[in-house]
Amino acid sequence: MERARSFLQSPTYGNLVTVLSIDGGGIRGIIPGTMLSFLESELQKLDGEDARLADYFDVIAGTSTGGLVTAMLTAPDENNRPIFAAKDINDFYLEHCPKIFPQDSTSIIGEAVEKLKVVRGPKYDGEYLHKIVREKLGDIRLNETLTNVVIPTFDIKRLQPVIFSSYEVKKNDSLDALLSDICIGTSAAPTYLPAHHFETQNSRTGEAREFNLIDGAVAANNPALVAINEVTKEIHQGNTDFFPMRPTEYGRFLVISLGTGSGKCEEKYAAANAAKWGVLGWLTAGGSCPLVDVFTQASSDMVDFHLATVFQALHSEKNYLRIQDDSLEGTVSSVDIATHENLNNLVKVGEELLKKPVSRVNMETGIYEPAHQSTNEEALVRVAGILSKERRVREMRSPHGKAEGCRRSYF
Numbered sequence: 001m002e003r004a005r006s007f008l009q010s011p012t013y014g015n016l017v018t019v020l021s022i023d024g025g026g027i028r029g030i031i032p033g034t035m036l037s038f039l040e041s042e043l044q045k046l047d048g049e050d051a052r053l054a055d056y057f058d059v060i061a062g063t064s065t066g067g068l069v070t071a072m073l074t075a076p077d078e079n080n081r082p083i084f085a086a087k088d089i090n091d092f093y094l095e096h097c098p099k100i101f102p103q104d105s106t107s108i109i110g111e112a113v114e115k116l117k118v119v120r121g122p123k124y125d126g127e128y129l130h131k132i133v134r135e136k137l138g139d140i141r142l143n144e145t146l147t148n149v150v151i152p153t154f155d156i157k158r159l160q161p162v163i164f165s166s167y168e169v170k171k172n173d174s175l176d177a178l179l180s181d182i183c184i185g186t187s188a189a190p191t192y193l194p195a196h197h198f199e200t201q202n203s204r205t206g207e208a209r210e211f212n213l214i215d216g217a218v219a220a221n222n223p224a225l226v227a228i229n230e231v232t233k234e235i236h237q238g239n240t241d242f243f244p245m246r247p248t249e250y251g252r253f254l255v256i257s258l259g260t261g262s263g264k265c266e267e268k269y270a271a272a273n274a275a276k277w278g279v280l281g282w283l284t285a286g287g288s289c290p291l292v293d294v295f296t297q298a299s300s301d302m303v304d305f306h307l308a309t310v311f312q313a314l315h316s317e318k319n320y321l322r323i324q325d326d327s328l329e330g331t332v333s334s335v336d337i338a339t340h341e342n343l344n345n346l347v348k349v350g351e352e353l354l355k356k357p358v359s360r361v362n363m364e365t366g367i368y369e370p371a372h373q374s375t376n377e378e379a380l381v382r383v384a385g386i387l388s389k390e391r392r393v394r395e396m397r398s399p400h401g402k403a404e405g406c407r408r409s410y411f
Contacts, residue, residue: 023257
């Protein structure tokens, strides 16, 4: 049964549509985990220790590891509060990633075994991931999340993306899958983890729907645009949860998009080498999987290019905050080297990223360059203030509020 979401998740009482988006990236989910922990702590300074991110965002979107984080932030416990606080995310990764991605020997023989495993099947069996996700999320379904979620996956039987959306599930309950199945599906990165099959049933027709899913990153590693499209579609269709606005009125959106880092500055692959690769090379060269690296990075960058251009063109740059580190080198750029040393190094990467200046992607080079002098930490403090004000406005204007007040913009 669908949980009744708070009026705070109804933008019709506020000034903004608030969107949080989290990229895919395996163990590098620790990096956005650090950003989320900081943002939630700032909200708690303003609104009390019970404040949670799900209280402030109309939509939380995530792909692959970002989909798992999305579920952690929005799945309800027995008190109808998120089962995880943002500060718990990195502890989860540090505890469980070494078991999800067990590391074999780094000897020459060990490397040969790894390559053989990739040729014969997925690098990891996924059993521990399935176990821990089912244990944490239980029988919670998509319709029960505490705020709207959007989690992209890709169905390899139909060769098309499947977007698990809180908005769509109201119209088509065959999408009302267990959150655990959705998380396992969106995390099933080709060559790393096995594809995931499950079925749901339409309550009205009784018909079963079959899903054969792999990592949503093949369609949208950066799900920010998918989330905005879901909202835009609802506005166009007259959803009364939204205040009157044009579907493309991006100035009324506040979008926080968190990347999981990349190794662009490392210049990992050269055409001279790639020209000699066969199937094995594209799957294993450089101790990684170049094919997966290429399509996930391309997907993320294309979305960022588009959104940065649109928000700039509409003079709404401050409404779009992308936090990404493209200077990762060595093992921290991996999606699966889950040694305790590497995981702790990723925590440090996230902490250092907070201190770096807010950056925007250069459309010509693809490299992130400082946009102005404020740091990501300072930007998130500003975002926390905006979110807190927006929440108070909604409380005041709601049927349970004290007064209607007049509409105003914070920008």
